[in-house]
Amino acid sequence: xxxxxxxxxxxxxxxxxxxxxxxxxxxxxxxxxxxxxxxxxxxxxxxxxxxxxxxxxxxxxxxxxxxxxxxxxxxxxxxxxxxxxxxxxxxxxxxxxxxxxxxxxxxxxxxxxxxxxxxxxxxxxxxxxxxxxxxxxxxxxxxxxxxxxxxxxxxxxxxxxxxxxxxxxxxxxxxxxxxxxxxxxxxxxxxxxxxxxxxxxxxxxx
Amino acid sequence: xxxxxxxxxxxxxxxxxxxxxxxxxxxxxxxxxxxxxxxxxxxxxxxxxxxxxxxxxxxxxxxxxxxxxxxxxxxxxxxxxxxxxxxxxxxxxxxxxxxxxxxxxxxxxxxxxxxxxxxxxxxxxxxxxxxxxxxxxxxxxxxxxx
Numbered sequence: 001x002x003x004x005x006x007x008x009x010x011x012x013x014x015x016x017x018x019x020x021x022x023x024x025x026x027x028x029x030x031x032x033x034x035x036x037x038x039x040x041x042x043x044x045x046x047x048x049x050x051x052x053x054x055x056x057x058x059x060x061x062x063x064x065x066x067x068x069x070x071x072x073x074x075x076x077x078x079x080x081x082x083x084x085x086x087x088x089x090x091x092x093x094x095x096x097x098x099x100x101x102x103x104x105x106x107x108x109x110x111x112x113x114x115x116x117x118x119x120x121x122x123x124x125x126x127x128x129x130x131x132x133x134x135x136x137x138x139x140x141x142x143x144x145x146x147x148x149x150x151x152x153x154x155x156x157x158x159x160x161x162x163x164x165x166x167x168x169x170x171x172x173x174x175x176x177x178x179x180x181x182x183x184x185x186x187x188x189x190x191x192x193x194x195x196x197x198x199x200x201x202x203x204x205x206x
Numbered sequence: 207x208x209x210x211x212x213x214x215x216x217x218x219x220x221x222x223x224x225x226x227x228x229x230x231x232x233x234x235x236x237x238x239x240x241x242x243x244x245x246x247x248x249x250x251x252x253x254x255x256x257x258x259x260x261x262x263x264x265x266x267x268x269x270x271x272x273x274x275x276x277x278x279x280x281x282x283x284x285x286x287x288x289x290x291x292x293x294x295x296x297x298x299x300x301x302x303x304x305x306x307x308x309x310x311x312x313x314x315x316x317x318x319x320x321x322x323x324x325x326x327x328x329x330x331x332x333x334x335x336x337x338x339x340x341x342x343x344x345x346x347x348x349x350x351x352x
Contacts, residue, residue, distance in 0.1 A: 001294065002222045004215040009207040027303035032244035042212050046222070046251055047229060075222055077255075083290055084305055086262070095336060101341070117275035196301035203301060 001085065004049055005042055005076045008069060009033075013057075015064040023051060026070055034074060037102075038185040041157050043078030044104055077104060079152045079188070086149050086200070089142055092126045099148055106184040109150055113191035115198055122189060128196065140202060147200045150190035160185045216286065220264040220272060222270045226256050247249035266331040275329045280320055283313075297329045298323065 011029045013022070027048055034045040053071035060067065079085060087099040087107060097114070099107040111118065113127045121141070129140040144149070158184065192198045207317065216280070272293065277291050284307060291306040300319050304310045322329065 001219060002217040002313055003213055004217055005209060006211040006214045007207060007209050028244075031248045033247035039209070046255055047226065047248065049225065073208070075217060075225065076212075078212075080287060082308075083287070084295065086295070102258040103251055139325075149305075169312070194305065198306045203299070 001077060001079050001083065002046065003043070003078050005039075005045075005054070006071070006073050006160055009072045010067050010069050013066045013068065015066075018066070022054070022057070022068070026054070026068065028076075030070070031135060038157075040075070040159050040161075040185070043076040046075040046077055048104075049073040057154050058067050076078050079155075081152060081155075083152045084149060084197075085152060085190075086147055089146050089148055091144060092120070092142060094120060095164075097127055097142055097148075099150060104186075104188075106160045106173050106187040107150075107190055108187065109190045113144060113153070113189075113193050115192055123177065129202075132189065140199070142199060148192065149197050149200060149203075150192045152188055154166060154189035156187045156189070158183045158185050158187075213271045218264065218272065218290060219259050219262055222255070222299070223259045223264055226252050226259075233301055262294065263330065263332060264294060266333070267293075271330060275326075278325050278329055282318070282325075292322075293330070294324055296326060296332060298327060298332075 009030070011026050013025045013029065017025050030048050035047055036045070038044050041062040049072075051070060055069040055071075057068040059065070059068040060135045085101065086100045090096070090098045090105065094111075096108045096110040099109060101107070106139075111120070113128070114127060115131075117129055117130045118131060120126075121128050124141070126144070127142045129142070130138050131138045196203055215288065272321075275293060276289065279292070282291070290309050292303075294301065297303050297306060300323065303314075303319055303322060307314065314322065
């Protein structure tokens with residue numbers, strides 16, 4: 001689930017922080033910059049693991065702060081392909097089941113990856129697995145808040161950095177577009193179409 | 207900012223759990239004189255991640271159990287990713303093993319799957335309440351049979 005990522009960056013320490021130990025200031029700045037943020041094509045950054053190398057600090061003309069190039073390792077949430085994860089069902093909609101892991105919410109299980117046959121119950125807005133046995137069909141509901149075991153089948157990174165002033169399109173339409181285009185920078189697509197996957201309660205022996 | 211290596215190492219849930227607990231200790235000890243403006247993100251992610259990891263089997267683990275587990279796994283010829291999943295999830299049924307080990311029907315016989323399950327449940331500590339319940343049920347069964 002978690003990987004260690006080696007990165008380098010130049011950290012700026014303001015002059016009023018000079019009395020603190022350099023390592024502490026740098027750790028705090030790095031966490032301020034990266035914790036709980038998604039780095040494109042890397043994953044969701046959790047916290048600093050360690051600082052491997054500190055290069056010399058420089059002060060540039062016009063700015064009283066010191067700039068230090070730091071080599072460090074960061075703990076990042078980045079599940080590998082086909083990894084099994086356990087999460088909670090956050091909501092169900094026509095485009096699938098939305099699962100959350102607490103610190104990461106953008107996980108979708110599309111309808112074709114549910115245990116088949118599955119149908120969407122409009123009245124209760126939940127997906128249902130129509131499980132067939134010799135006695136007849138059982139309807140297994142995927143209720144909100146239930147723990148669910150799923151396999152990661154795909155991930156998508158979207159670059160959400162600002163694109164700069166757009167060319168002279170109508171500013172009114174761009175305002176509405178901005179409201180709609182709140183894309184998650186990192187989404188996972190899951191699947192529960194295998195034996196053992198799905199709600200934990202479906203597969204426990206007791 | 208430059209990413210030198212996006213996959214330098216895999217971390218188990220237990221290692222992240224230890225790291226976050228240590229970080230939490232450090233921040234508590236250093237007192238509340240930090241500006242909370244920039245720290246809010248770190249606080250949020252630490253709290254949520256700790257909350258999630260504390261519900262997984264890794265909260266009962268220790269460095270020795272992890273080391274013993276990896277030594278015991280050497281004989282079973284599993285990939286790093288598979289061993290990591292077994293460590294993080296502590297499967298108790300054959301179905302879960304089949305999910306985590308690729309092509310398990312071809313690579314492992316039923317006895318091997320059984321022995322793998324035994325190794326996992328014996329070396330990795332499970333929920334102590336559940337284990338008490340299981341042993342209580344087992345003694346009840348035995349007294350019923352007798």
